[in-house]
Amino acid sequence: MSCGAFFLHTLVCRDTCDNRMTCSTSSASSLDTSTQFQENNGQTQSTRWDEQQKVFALEQVCGVFRVDLGQMRSLRLFFSDEACTCGQLVVASRESQYKIFHFHHGGLDKLSEVFQQWKYCTETHLKDQQLTDEKTCMQFSIRRPKLPSSETHPEENTYKRLDVSAWLHHLNESGQVEEEYKLQKAIFFGGIDISIRGEVWPFLLHYYSYESTSEEREALRLQKRKEYFEIQEKRLSMTPDEQKDFWRKVQFTVDKDVVRTDRSNQFFRGEDNPNVETMRRILLNYAVFNPTIGYSQGMSDLVAPLLAEVLDESDTFWCFVGLMQNTIFISSPRDEDMEKQLMYLRELLRLMHPRFYQHLASLGEDGLQMLFCHRWILLCFKREFPDAEALRMWEACWAHYQTDYFHLFICVAIVVIYGDDVIEQQLATDQMLLHFGNLAMHMNGELVLRKARSLLYQFHLLPRIPCSLHDLCKLCGTGMWDSGFIPAVECSGHHPESESCPYGGLAEVSSPKPGSEGKRGLKTRDVFAFRK
Amino acid sequence: MAKQYDVLFRLLLLGDSGVGKTCLLCRFTDNQFHPAHISTIGVDFKMKTIEVDGIKVRIQIWDTAGQERYQTITKQYYRRAQGIFLVYDIGSERSYQHIVKWASDVDEYAPDGVQKILIGNKADEEHKRQVAKEQGLQLAREYGMDFYETSACSNLNIKESFTRLTELVLQAHRKELEGLRAPPRTPTLARLEEDEQQPLGSEDSPKSCWC
Numbered sequence: 001m002s003c004g005a006f007f008l009h010t011l012v013c014r015d016t017c018d019n020r021m022t023c024s025t026s027s028a029s030s031l032d033t034s035t036q037f038q039e040n041n042g043q044t045q046s047t048r049w050d051e052q053q054k055v056f057a058l059e060q061v062c063g064v065f066r067v068d069l070g071q072m073r074s075l076r077l078f079f080s081d082e083a084c085t086c087g088q089l090v091v092a093s094r095e096s097q098y099k100i101f102h103f104h105h106g107g108l109d110k111l112s113e114v115f116q117q118w119k120y121c122t123e124t125h126l127k128d129q130q131l132t133d134e135k136t137c138m139q140f141s142i143r144r145p146k147l148p149s150s151e152t153h154p155e156e157n158t159y160k161r162l163d164v165s166a167w168l169h170h171l172n173e174s175g176q177v178e179e180e181y182k183l184q185k186a187i188f189f190g191g192i193d194i195s196i197r198g199e200v201w202p203f204l205l206h207y208y209s210y211e212s213t214s215e216e217r218e219a220l221r222l223q224k225r226k227e228y229f230e231i232q233e234k235r236l237s238m239t240p241d242e243q244k245d246f247w248r249k250v251q252f253t254v255d256k257d258v259v260r261t262d263r264s265n266q267f268f269r270g271e272d273n274p275n276v277e278t279m280r281r282i283l284l285n286y287a288v289f290n291p292t293i294g295y296s297q298g299m300s301d302l303v304a305p306l307l308a309e310v311l312d313e314s315d316t317f318w319c320f321v322g323l324m325q326n327t328i329f330i331s332s333p334r335d336e337d338m339e340k341q342l343m344y345l346r347e348l349l350r351l352m353h354p355r356f357y358q359h360l361a362s363l364g365e366d367g368l369q370m371l372f373c374h375r376w377i378l379l380c381f382k383r384e385f386p387d388a389e390a391l392r393m394w395e396a397c398w399a400h401y402q403t404d405y406f407h408l409f410i411c412v413a414i415v416v417i418y419g420d421d422v423i424e425q426q427l428a429t430d431q432m433l434l435h436f437g438n439l440a441m442h443m444n445g446e447l448v449l450r451k452a453r454s455l456l457y458q459f460h461l462l463p464r465i466p467c468s469l470h471d472l473c474k475l476c477g478t479g480m481w482d483s484g485f486i487p488a489v490e491c492s493g494h495h496p497e498s499e500s501c502p503y504g505g506l507a508e509v510s511s512p513k514p515g516s517e518g519k520r521g522l523k524t525r526d527v528f529a530f531r532k
Numbered sequence: 533m534a535k536q537y538d539v540l541f542r543l544l545l546l547g548d549s550g551v552g553k554t555c556l557l558c559r560f561t562d563n564q565f566h567p568a569h570i571s572t573i574g575v576d577f578k579m580k581t582i583e584v585d586g587i588k589v590r591i592q593i594w595d596t597a598g599q600e601r602y603q604t605i606t607k608q609y610y611r612r613a614q615g616i617f618l619v620y621d622i623g624s625e626r627s628y629q630h631i632v633k634w635a636s637d638v639d640e641y642a643p644d645g646v647q648k649i650l651i652g653n654k655a656d657e658e659h660k661r662q663v664a665k666e667q668g669l670q671l672a673r674e675y676g677m678d679f680y681e682t683s684a685c686s687n688l689n690i691k692e693s694f695t696r697l698t699e700l701v702l703q704a705h706r707k708e709l710e711g712l713r714a715p716p717r718t719p720t721l722a723r724l725e726e727d728e729q730q731p732l733g734s735e736d737s738p739k740s741c742w743c
Contacts, residue, residue: 097579252626253599256550257571297549297599298573369608375574383573430577430592437576 067091067099069118074421077112077142080444084144085109088442092421098438112142141420143447153453159190167196175214177203183210188401189453191392197309204398205306205322207315221315228314232281235288250287250295254280261300265387267308279307282317286324293324301379305391326398341377342370345408347468347492352412352455359423366429372436373411380407381445384414389445396449402456405472409459413451418443466492537581537590539709541701542612543694544642546634547619548627549598552653555684556619557595560694565684572597575609584698587709591698610641615701617693619651620668622681623660628652628667635675647700649678651693656683 069075073094079087085106091099103111160166162183170183177183183203192200202208207224208217238246258280262268268275282303287294303320310316346368350357360367375383380397382390397406415422418439422432459465465487545553554572558564561578577594594609618634620627631650638648650672652663665681672679678700680693702709 248626253549260570297571297597300571301573366608369605371575371605371608374605378573383570433575433577 067093073425075115075140076421077108077115078442078444079108079142079144083109084112087444090439090442092435092438098434100438100442102442115140116142143417147447147450147454151454152450153189153457155189156450156453159186161190161193162186162196162200163193164196167192167200175217176212177210180210184399184401188396188399188406191395194309197391197395198311201306201309201395201398202315202319202322204395205319206326207318207322224318225314228285228317231285231289235285246287251284253297254283254287254295254300257297257300258283262304262308265304265308268304275307278313278316279304282307282313282320285317286320289321290324298378299324301382305382305387305394338374338377341408344405344469344472345370345373345377345411347466348408348412348459348472349415351462351466351469352458353416353419355423356415356419359426362426363429367432369429371429372433373414376411376414377407381410384440385443385445385448386441389449392445393449396452402460403472406452406456408472409452409455410448412455413448414443416455417448417451462487464488464490466490468492537588539587539702539705540590540592541614541698542592542594542609543615543617543697543701544594544596544609544613545617545619546596546638547598547617547651548621548624548630551598551619551621551624551627552684553598553617553619554595556617556651556653556682556690557593559684559687559690561593563687565687567685575605580694582695582698584695584702587702589698589702591694593694606637607641610638611643613642613646614705615647615649615697616642617649617651617697618677619653620663621654622652622663622665622668623654623657625662628663628671631671645704647697647704648675649680649693649697649700650675652679652681654683654685655681655688656686 069091071094072091074090074092076090076092077087078090079085081087085108086103087108088103089101089108089111091101166186170177170179170186172178187200187204203210208220212220235246258276261276261279263276268279279300283295283300286299286303302323303316306319306323307313307316310319346357346360349360360370380390381393384390385393393407393410397410399406403409414436418436421427421435427435467489470489545557547553549571554569554576555565555567557578558566558569561580572595575594575596577592579590579592581588581590583589594613596606596609616638618631618638620631622628635648638646650668652665652668654660668679668681678696680689680696682689682693684690
């Protein structure tokens, strides 16, 4: 469990609830922390400082914690299975401290019943629109893993995971990928079976071209291996001065990072694991190969899963080169690239989740910086989801199906699914960071991916898109709009130099003033009425 | 219900990657130590409430990436800090030399009157020492900072250094905090939380009752 200790004292869970709670926790055998709910006969006492400290000490020693549900900010149940018995219970305190319980083997359904019967939760939930009493801050919600059909991509479930036989089906006799678009689409929806990731990823990462034959690929591998070792040779034959400089700029940080990257992964586990050394060489050689980028923290996080799947050192290196070149959000760590990503994300949120956008805007510049999602973008969700799910997301992004910016749709999906607290409780910038930070590794990746695919579909249906998002589709190649109309592009007036907007003229036709996006804003919301 | 704290401060951990910023933080807030912690990407923070001089101070400690790729954002959290830990690793001459660079960043981006403290971490690894304690003291004197050698691993001077910086920040804001020690507490106590946004402020106002 990755959650801070609770800072809470008494529990006001009445006896009826308390009894049921006991029975349901015992049936939920997988509760990570033993939960002890204490009864307090409804008395409220303001616990003194030193008593709090004692509770703190108890928590730390025994892993026991008590929580006054009446004092909580929110209680949310996220079911992860179709039957709705497993999943997570997320309790958030008013001070943005979170406890997350995992129910791997069922039992959450029983707890859910208890909470639903618990008058307090339901009553306050129903009334929280009207009442101003503070109790109403308690949010209670249940999320099921299925999206309503109106929120699902129509082609969802039409693709199974790409396994060996399906993969071979995509190749012709000489080993060329016949129709890359079909392959990309299959991967976008279904992902790739673990057993053939090492074989397919090099295509997605542009190490192998889709047109290459098996023979050509073998020749390429040999040639690239030679090239790789030449790069390594260059690194090893530096002059002492160059070496010193290289150590200072690159090696020092690489050495620090490789030993703390993915060490819980079987592939890198244990003392003196040779794979850690391989990862180190790849990163050092990359810095020699591309001195402009050199080494940036986070690159070890990206290369590690590649090595663990591709296995061969030289192949992994060239896949990594492809990854760095082809993923905009990783390739150049300059400020303007990140700014661009954040700008697109803000605009997508404005279109697709206006309530959330308005909340960000109400926080001013700090809110619009969206600190909470920087790591999502920099590491492509690697720290937000367990490896199995994160790598599915990577594949879906690498498929470049209809957009090069699918990762931004994933960001929006996370916000749509897990951001209700933020809006309902008007969380400030810091608390938003804490909110999403605490959800890291506890979110349902499959659900998020499905939602993201549906969001892309909805985006695709838009009759008009703001000029701010025009470039989002520029590089998408075939696919994005080829099956239907092309949306009109309108000046949204959301860029500083609106007079230089090539779509300013277009905006004039439909609306008298560029920048008067209020009217259009309404229209856009209509289009996205599928949300609630 | 009584408020759980009187005042809130933001402290910032700065220093080269791998000097142990995240470990210092985890030791202080959770009393845990994981030697092979993952590198920090982006920014993260943890909170803890401590009592200094009869005042319950909630400190929000921001943990930063030793190598920040996205500079624009750095300015944002510098600007909001009231206290700063400049951290180096006693086993790394390089991280010690870089303190100069970190300190100049602080001068550039942090608000005037920000309190600073110098930390030489990993003091338990005496066999790897490259920076003498005297060098740390010397540098701290030059900058007019307090200095601690700490070890997140052996829990040396962790509480002391965090408490010390909190005290310094409290002293620096003494004027704004006058009357804080005199109970009963009044709603004005949350003055320093102004930028915490309305909802929190109103939730935390002492007259609120959650019973």
